[in-house]
Amino acid sequence: MNILLNKRSPQSVGSNIKVDIDCDDIIDYKVLIGNLGLWSTIKEFNESGQGLWVPEEPGEYMIMVQGKKRNSKKPFDLLAKEEFEIFAKEEECKLIKDIIVEKKEFIEGEKINIKVITDEKEVLFRFSKKINDEWEVVRDYSGEDTISYSAHGNGEEEVLVECKKIDSAKNVDDFKTLKFNIKEKNKGEITDFKCLTESLLVNEELVFKVFANLDETRPLLFKFIKIDEDGRSTVVQDFSSRRVVSFSETTEGRYKLLCYMRDIFSNKEFDDRALMVYDVSLYEPIKIRSFSADLKSPQVSGSKINFKVNAEGGRELVYRYIVDGPISDDSCYTRNSEFTWETSKEGEYRITVYAKDASFNGDFEVKKTILFDIDKKAAKPVRIVDVIGDQKGEVLIGKPVNVKIIAEGGTYLSYSFTILNNGVELERIDFNEANWINFTPKEKGDYEVRVEVKDKYSKESYDASMSYFVKARDYLPAKIEHILFPHKSIYLIGDPIEIEAIVKQTKNVLINYITKINGHVVEETGYITNKKLKFVPKVSGKYTFEVFSKHIRCQEEFDSRKELSFYVHEATPVTDTKISIDKKVIEIGKEVTFKVSSNGGKDVCYEFYIMEKGNWIKAQSYSKKKYYTFMPFSKGYYRMIVLSKSYYKRVNYEDYSEIEFEV
Numbered sequence: 001m002n003i004l005l006n007k008r009s010p011q012s013v014g015s016n017i018k019v020d021i022d023c024d025d026i027i028d029y030k031v032l033i034g035n036l037g038l039w040s041t042i043k044e045f046n047e048s049g050q051g052l053w054v055p056e057e058p059g060e061y062m063i064m065v066q067g068k069k070r071n072s073k074k075p076f077d078l079l080a081k082e083e084f085e086i087f088a089k090e091e092e093c094k095l096i097k098d099i100i101v102e103k104k105e106f107i108e109g110e111k112i113n114i115k116v117i118t119d120e121k122e123v124l125f126r127f128s129k130k131i132n133d134e135w136e137v138v139r140d141y142s143g144e145d146t147i148s149y150s151a152h153g154n155g156e157e158e159v160l161v162e163c164k165k166i167d168s169a170k171n172v173d174d175f176k177t178l179k180f181n182i183k184e185k186n187k188g189e190i191t192d193f194k195c196l197t198e199s200l201l202v203n204e205e206l207v208f209k210v211f212a213n214l215d216e217t218r219p220l221l222f223k224f225i226k227i228d229e230d231g232r233s234t235v236v237q238d239f240s241s242r243r244v245v246s247f248s249e250t251t252e253g254r255y256k257l258l259c260y261m262r263d264i265f266s267n268k269e270f271d272d273r274a275l276m277v278y279d280v281s282l283y284e285p286i287k288i289r290s291f292s293a294d295l296k297s298p299q300v301s302g303s304k305i306n307f308k309v310n311a312e313g314g315r316e317l318v319y320r321y322i323v324d325g326p327i328s329d330d331s332c333y334t335r336n337s338e339f340t341w342e343t344s345k346e347g348e349y350r351i352t353v354y355a356k357d358a359s360f361n362g363d364f365e366v367k368k369t370i371l372f373d374i375d376k377k378a379a380k381p382v383r384i385v386d387v388i389g390d391q392k393g394e395v396l397i398g399k400p401v402n403v404k405i406i407a408e409g410g411t412y413l414s415y416s417f418t419i420l421n422n423g424v425e426l427e428r429i430d431f432n433e434a435n436w437i438n439f440t441p442k443e444k445g446d447y448e449v450r451v452e453v454k455d456k457y458s459k460e461s462y463d464a465s466m467s468y469f470v471k472a473r474d475y476l477p478a479k480i481e482h483i484l485f486p487h488k489s490i491y492l493i494g495d496p497i498e499i500e501a502i503v504k505q506t507k508n509v510l511i512n513y514i515t516k517i518n519g520h521v522v523e524e525t526g527y528i529t530n531k532k533l534k535f536v537p538k539v540s541g542k543y544t545f546e547v548f549s550k551h552i553r554c555q556e557e558f559d560s561r562k563e564l565s566f567y568v569h570e571a572t573p574v575t576d577t578k579i580s581i582d583k584k585v586i587e588i589g590k591e592v593t594f595k596v597s598s599n600g601g602k603d604v605c606y607e608f609y610i611m612e613k614g615n616w617i618k619a620q621s622y623s624k625k626k627y628y629t630f631m632p633f634s635k636g637y638y639r640m641i642v643l644s645k646s647y648y649k650r651v652n653y654e655d656y657s658e659i660e661f662e663v
Helices: none
Strands: 002-005 017-022 027-035 038-046 050-053 058-067 076-087 096-102 104-109 111-118 123-131 132-143 146-150 155-165 174-183 190-195 206-212 220-227 231-239 242-247 255-264 271-280 288-293 303-314 317-324 338-342 347-357 366-375 384-388 394-395 401-408 413-421 424-432 436-439 444-457 464-473 481-485 497-502 509-519 520-524 532-535 540-552 562-568 575-581 592-599 603-614 613-622 625-631 637-646 654-662
Touching: 002 058, 002 076, 017 058, 038 050, 038 058, 050 424, 096 155, 096 174, 096 242, 104 497, 111 123, 111 155, 132 146, 132 155, 190 255, 190 271, 206 220, 206 255, 206 271, 220 242, 231 255, 288 347, 288 366, 288 413, 288 464, 303 317, 303 347, 303 366, 317 338, 384 444, 401 444, 401 464, 481 520, 481 540, 481 562, 497 540, 497 562, 509 532, 540 654, 575 637, 575 654, 592 603, 592 637, 592 654, 613 637
Parallel strands: 104 174, 394 464
Antiparallel strands: 002 017, 017 050, 027 038, 027 058, 058 076, 096 111, 111 146, 123 132, 123 155, 155 174, 190 206, 206 242, 220 231, 220 255, 255 271, 288 303, 303 338, 317 347, 347 366, 384 401, 401 436, 413 424, 413 444, 444 464, 481 497, 497 532, 509 520, 509 540, 540 562, 575 592, 592 625, 603 613, 603 637, 637 654
8 A cells, every 4th residue: 555645745834735545455544644643634434545634833744544444343454654744834934045046047058056045054955856746856955055957958947945954853944946947959050061172182181171050169069970982981080079170081082971960968869960972083183284385486497496384283294295297206205394306307397295194094184286387497596595583483462573584596685574364464565675574463363474585687476485473362371381399219208398380471370289199189279379389298198289370361271281299108218127146156045135226117117037947937026126035945057037117018028137146
């Protein structure tokens, strides 16, 4: 027989407490309420299993139910009891003055901090939450007047605070309840998934970034899984707050990158996911930007004409030059981007350059052709030896660039310059005696300075031409030239280590250092102006430092990246292990002590082996004991070996020493 109550102890005076009885037998029930030895009946024996009790005074009560079978001569056959605490109404309570909670509305996952205000000393506090109309104790009685817990679920939450004095005989002296709302947090969603690497190539770093609708203050976790063409999957990054992942592929092909996202407090496997499909190539597509000759057609028989190709892409470019005409020529594939053609017979010729990567099995990947006439004119050819610029590669907008032509041949040479940006002509300077020009890029783009040379008496529009290329930007990329760090044969815990990034344009560069220990990220500085990172290793293992640099005006994740790794050890290796004997003459039946010394190591331990009559015996297992006492019982030759190692090393030994002696 069980007693079922509609309310859980404790309750206040005047509460309606319904008493139900659960029993498999058909019996009559009697319900009694006891307090301080006095009992009162709220329901006499009858077949109804229900009763109503409305307490009028505070105190500790006993609810007792007696069950009696029909026609039984006993006072009762079954008995059940339940203790119940009744306390004064809230307005009559005096211990709790106030309960402070930060706010009335919380978001799921937030910390809820509750503090009880009382003027009394030596008071105990108990905290309960209402779950499914039942009070469940969160923390039982203790002297702590505060409690902090995480908000779960959503809706209205009710908390019961009970308190009593330490010497109180009651279960509760005072109580208060408070209510507040818990709101469901905004659902995290992946809004974008990007590849930050422009060229997806084999053995080159690929960088991907995922974007979410919530800012980075929200504790979101991301997991990345790579899937190859055969369906094999590899976890690139397990759940972590890092939204950027990088790796490289060793084989070309089509891959998939799957990103799972979930809130750190989410109970789901994931809250959202995104899939990216990307293709990895062996090399950049090959393009021939220009194919030119240092002499203009026509030229006289016997001239040496130099052809030059400017190509990009591929990993290892090779070129083949074929001359078709009255006399043909084939250079076969070569790595040389220049080809010299010695003319020997007049006529019309077609000179074609074929280009491909050295790994490509076909005949060619791209080609370009120049038509050339050779005749009997005996004029000395005009030749451009070189085009020299004071700025190479990349230049800043607004910074002047000087280009100078070095040419030979002819009688009186004149020079023409044409400036183009992304193929669009910006300015042209007609032929004059000046063999140099200054121009200032005013906007970003790929600039070409096309130079032409002609003899004063030439009837052609020009006799030779060549181009000079620069790329103009609004800032120069922050390229990491070197990473300086102390070179040592061994790095130890506690040794200060300083790392410094050597970067061009140091004044306008930001550096981000990411420190990893055994592959785990332990610190990230974020982008800072300081080019040095100082640290003292506290644990052993493989230390990896990823160094990212970017110009302050860079809109990308970074301009340049370098990485270095080294190992930090707890101690230097154990070396110079030596054995010494405390006696010069060793006799039968007399003790002799062998002492060991060594250099390096940490908490060095020693293990002793002794050979007696041709048999090796372990005399003393590894311990920090540096000596071993031995008493020989027979004469003869003996050998002793001592193995030494640092205590933490998982090896059989690091060093050893051996000694022979005669008894």
